[in-house]
Amino acid sequence: MKDILRAALVIVIVSAILLFVNAKLNEGEGRASKDSITVYNWGEYIDPDLLKQFENETGIKVTYETFDSNEGMMGKIEQGGTAYDISMPSEYTIEMMQEADLLLPLDYSQIPNIKNIDPYFLDLPFDPDNKYSLPYFWGTVGIAYNPSLLKGQTFESWDDLWDPSLKQQVILVDSARETIGMGLNSLGYSLNSTNMDELREATDKLKALSPNVKAVIGDEVTQLMINGESAVSLTWSGQAADMMFENENIDYIVPAEGSNLWFDNMVIPRTSKNIEGAHAFINFMLDAEVAAQNADYVGYSTPNLAALDLMDPEVTEDERFYPDEEARDHLEVYRNLGLEMLGHYNELFLEFKMDMK
Amino acid sequence: MGKLSKLPKIYLIAVFIILYAPIFYLIFYSFNSGGGMSNFESFTLEHYAAVFEDTRLIVILLNTIIVALLSALVSTAIGVLGALSIVFMRNKAMRKAVLSLNNILIVSPDVIIGASFLILFTMIGVKLGFASVLISHIAFSIPIVVIMVLPKLQEMSPTLIDAALDLGASKRDVLTRVIIPFIKPGILAGFFLALTYSLDDFAVTFFVTGNGFSTLSVEIYSMARAGITLTINALSGLIFFVTVVLVLGYYFISRKTKTPLSGVKK
Numbered sequence: 001m002k003d004i005l006r007a008a009l010v011i012v013i014v015s016a017i018l019l020f021v022n023a024k025l026n027e028g029e030g031r032a033s034k035d036s037i038t039v040y041n042w043g044e045y046i047d048p049d050l051l052k053q054f055e056n057e058t059g060i061k062v063t064y065e066t067f068d069s070n071e072g073m074m075g076k077i078e079q080g081g082t083a084y085d086i087s088m089p090s091e092y093t094i095e096m097m098q099e100a101d102l103l104l105p106l107d108y109s110q111i112p113n114i115k116n117i118d119p120y121f122l123d124l125p126f127d128p129d130n131k132y133s134l135p136y137f138w139g140t141v142g143i144a145y146n147p148s149l150l151k152g153q154t155f156e157s158w159d160d161l162w163d164p165s166l167k168q169q170v171i172l173v174d175s176a177r178e179t180i181g182m183g184l185n186s187l188g189y190s191l192n193s194t195n196m197d198e199l200r201e202a203t204d205k206l207k208a209l210s211p212n213v214k215a216v217i218g219d220e221v222t223q224l225m226i227n228g229e230s231a232v233s234l235t236w237s238g239q240a241a242d243m244m245f246e247n248e249n250i251d252y253i254v255p256a257e258g259s260n261l262w263f264d265n266m267v268i269p270r271t272s273k274n275i276e277g278a279h280a281f282i283n284f285m286l287d288a289e290v291a292a293q294n295a296d297y298v299g300y301s302t303p304n305l306a307a308l309d310l311m312d313p314e315v316t317e318d319e320r321f322y323p324d325e326e327a328r329d330h331l332e333v334y335r336n337l338g339l340e341m342l343g344h345y346n347e348l349f350l351e352f353k354m355d356m357k
Numbered sequence: 358m359g360k361l362s363k364l365p366k367i368y369l370i371a372v373f374i375i376l377y378a379p380i381f382y383l384i385f386y387s388f389n390s391g392g393g394m395s396n397f398e399s400f401t402l403e404h405y406a407a408v409f410e411d412t413r414l415i416v417i418l419l420n421t422i423i424v425a426l427l428s429a430l431v432s433t434a435i436g437v438l439g440a441l442s443i444v445f446m447r448n449k450a451m452r453k454a455v456l457s458l459n460n461i462l463i464v465s466p467d468v469i470i471g472a473s474f475l476i477l478f479t480m481i482g483v484k485l486g487f488a489s490v491l492i493s494h495i496a497f498s499i500p501i502v503v504i505m506v507l508p509k510l511q512e513m514s515p516t517l518i519d520a521a522l523d524l525g526a527s528k529r530d531v532l533t534r535v536i537i538p539f540i541k542p543g544i545l546a547g548f549f550l551a552l553t554y555s556l557d558d559f560a561v562t563f564f565v566t567g568n569g570f571s572t573l574s575v576e577i578y579s580m581a582r583a584g585i586t587l588t589i590n591a592l593s594g595l596i597f598f599v600t601v602v603l604v605l606g607y608y609f610i611s612r613k614t615k616t617p618l619s620g621v622k623k
Binding site (some may be wrong): 001004009011012014015018019021022025026038041042044048063064066067068072075076079080081082083137225246 | 426
């Protein structure tokens with residue numbers, strides 16, 4: 001009994017010491033200053049040096065928290081337990097957050113750097129006139145493939161995935177919108193289709209793909225492609241960039257029929273207690289040099305025109321990640337289709353997955 | 358350990374290789390100067406330097422350790438008392454009911470537990486952060502401790518208690534000098550299980566963190582979008598190293614002070 005009590009005492013003392021160290025570390029970070037903002041972002045989605053730079057330039061302390069899914073982030077903001085000042089939701093989530101009245105309108109007199117953003121990425125259907133959000137990173141959905149593992153197949157169109165020679169070679173992403181969307185695109189329909197006949201047709205076409213499908217998985221696909229364990233995958237451009245960085249054989253293409261154009265945007269949630277600081281942060285992130293440094297670090301495509309001039313031309317002239325105007329015309333942004341429609345998408349996706357042999 | 362014939366030995370070695378290979382694979386790449394876990398370029402210690410430079414990561418690591426230690430400690434205390442009261446309940450139906458309630462908590466999904474905690478904290482106005490994470494970790498660890506301690510209690514012969522009472526022990530003596538020493542292995546097992554439970558919990562923690570408080574698992578999960586950095590490998594390597602040192606230290610201390618496993622200690 002005595003030794004148990006002694007062990008308990010030791011644990012309490014150790015915890016107390018650790019708490020003290022932690023408090024000291026936090027002080028060293030200057031958390032004591034009144035002026036601070038809380039940023040809520042995807043993990044590894046910003047160059048940490050930029051946060052320090054922002055603190056030095058403005059004197060505003062940044063508390064940085066991370067999330068792993070749009071839905072989780074939205075739940076936390078709805079709950080309101082933390083005063084988040086900035087968040088980076090994907091475009092369809094912005095529509096949902098707007099409907100739930102979770103966003104504050106932006107004050108453009110405090111964001112002069114908006115001039116740096118490519119007008120093509122402004123005033124999009126999910127947020128007309130950019131009342132609530134400004135783009136942070138963007139990208140596409142396409143096909144990543146490794147020619148060294150293939151017998152010369154190419155991927156100009158979605159239909160190439162149905163090629164019988166690709167038996168058990170294709171990895172799909174475990175997400176209803178991306179996969180059903182690909183089916184819709186391959187038939188020439190809109191990937192925001194709410195027409196049940198079109199959706200049925202797309203699902204049936206996907207079922208015909210099942211002999212070629214090796215697996216339907218999430219983020220693990222990046223590692224599988226890098227290790228050469230799979231040859232073809234439906235994936236986001238950001239993940240494709242990661243794959244190509246690690247494995248030079250891999251190539252990425254956005255099929256000609258069209259595909260999805262995705263955005264992660266900066267918004268100011270209604271929970272914000274430092275609205276001025278939040279605007280300062282958005283303006284800082286839109287600065288040309290900052291955006292260029294951040295794009296270098298994260299490796300995704302930046303919507304910042306002024307930043308492109310400062311970046312490595314080899315990156316910015318890469319058609320795969322910065323497609324030209326003409327190629328962009330075929331791209332569509334996801335719209336929020338409402339819960340009921342999302343339910344249909346999920347059901348059809350499930351039906352497709354259950355049909356796989 | 359007695360003598361092992363060949364086949365069990367080989368089997369044992371194979372099991373250990375399977376268990377440890379992923380850990381060593383991960384640590385191996387933490388020395389990679391390349392960016393990822395596929396092709397090893399050259400040896401470097403930069404990722405280890407990055408761990409120590411990243412104050413935020415250190416704070417998160419300390420948060421994780423503090424929450425794990427304290428929650429394991431409190432939940433062990435409460436869990437042992439819970440197990441005792443379950444065993445000494447007179448009413449059989451009542452005992453069954455309490456035990457079932459305990460087991461339901463073990464099998465219910467983390468997401469549901471996390472979401473209900475979030476609703477609860479919001480309702481009673483607990484500020485999200487260290488306190489909310491600690492409380493929820495204590496809560497989900499208790500059932501585990503109960504399950505670990507119960508078998509030990511059930512295997513204890515009631516005559517042991519009768520004998521102690523006959524020899525003039527007070528109720529308190531029975532608890533501190535007979536029962537607790539007897540179930541000590543169960544208590545330790547419960548404590549360490551609660552510790553690991555707390556260390557790697559993501560779902561519950563994600564719901565109840567806030568205000569800048571974060572733990573390692575939340576941090577690592579949220580890297581899914583842009584890929585996990587080798588800094589995390591380096592950190593895992595360090596944690597593994599510390600764990601090995603602690604286990605070895607414990608082993609040597611317990612060898613020095615060889616205590617008889619039975620008998621009453623003064």
